[in-house]
Amino acid sequence: MYISNNINNKRINKVYLENIRSFIERMKYVLPEECLKNMYANIENVSIKQASKHASYSYYSCIDNKIRVINESNSLWHELLHLSSGRYDKTTLTECNGYRITKYSKFHLGVDLDIGMGLNEGYTQLLTERYFSDRKILPDYTLEKYVAETLENVVGREKMEKLYFNADLLGLIRELQKYISNREVINFLNTLDYMSNVLAYINQYKKENKAALRENIIAGCRNINHFLMKIEYTKNHSFSSSPIVKMTICGEIYDIESKEEINEYNKKLMMKSA
Numbered sequence: 001m002y003i004s005n006n007i008n009n010k011r012i013n014k015v016y017l018e019n020i021r022s023f024i025e026r027m028k029y030v031l032p033e034e035c036l037k038n039m040y041a042n043i044e045n046v047s048i049k050q051a052s053k054h055a056s057y058s059y060y061s062c063i064d065n066k067i068r069v070i071n072e073s074n075s076l077w078h079e080l081l082h083l084s085s086g087r088y089d090k091t092t093l094t095e096c097n098g099y100r101i102t103k104y105s106k107f108h109l110g111v112d113l114d115i116g117m118g119l120n121e122g123y124t125q126l127l128t129e130r131y132f133s134d135r136k137i138l139p140d141y142t143l144e145k146y147v148a149e150t151l152e153n154v155v156g157r158e159k160m161e162k163l164y165f166n167a168d169l170l171g172l173i174r175e176l177q178k179y180i181s182n183r184e185v186i187n188f189l190n191t192l193d194y195m196s197n198v199l200a201y202i203n204q205y206k207k208e209n210k211a212a213l214r215e216n217i218i219a220g221c222r223n224i225n226h227f228l229m230k231i232e233y234t235k236n237h238s239f240s241s242s243p244i245v246k247m248t249i250c251g252e253i254y255d256i257e258s259k260e261e262i263n264e265y266n267k268k269l270m271m272k273s274a
């Protein structure tokens, strides 16, 4: 049994120790042991410090097992969930982090494969808000979180959490193949990655490029809506919810189309694919 009071890790800045103890206690309370292996393995020698003054975001690096936070503890809970769902295999240069797989190439800084970032951020944020809602948490990754939540409704919460904490994206893909083809799952993950990247950097794009990006995002939303509706329909032979993907672009919330339009659109797609 892991005793969180005995954290004996000199690489953790003392200001974070109390929060880390309560993080471990909460995790032990809300999740089964089979979900906690990566947390125990990583917390032993993780390095946690405040990020440099110029840093604009917090992060967890699985390769170096380190967390850097930009302000006291706002994003600490989110990063600690990344830590609890991450493992790095030195021999294959592969990082499995929750629902993201990154395979590094032998060449310095090169990446051979990177998939699942969008879903991983959304699910990490969903779990942060689920288990640490009594803490100060900033809203983040709202689009990705919504998508992850809808997916969880189909897969089931217990299974989805277990696969996440065991960094088993392939297990999730196998699970989704019960409802939809492998090609469609990969396409869905790539689309969400693309959208997540665009939304993260939207403020840096020039005004004239934003219109084209918006078109791409609308197409991406359609794609993702179709995917979510299709797995839901295949599983339940009905639609319980009508996913309307909302998103934040430059501080404004858009409904992509009216709810009625989306429902009509999805219904037609379902008729075709059923």
Ligand SMILES: [Zn+2]
Pocket (backbone or CB within 6 Å): 078, 082, 121, 124
């Ligand atoms: Zn994150």
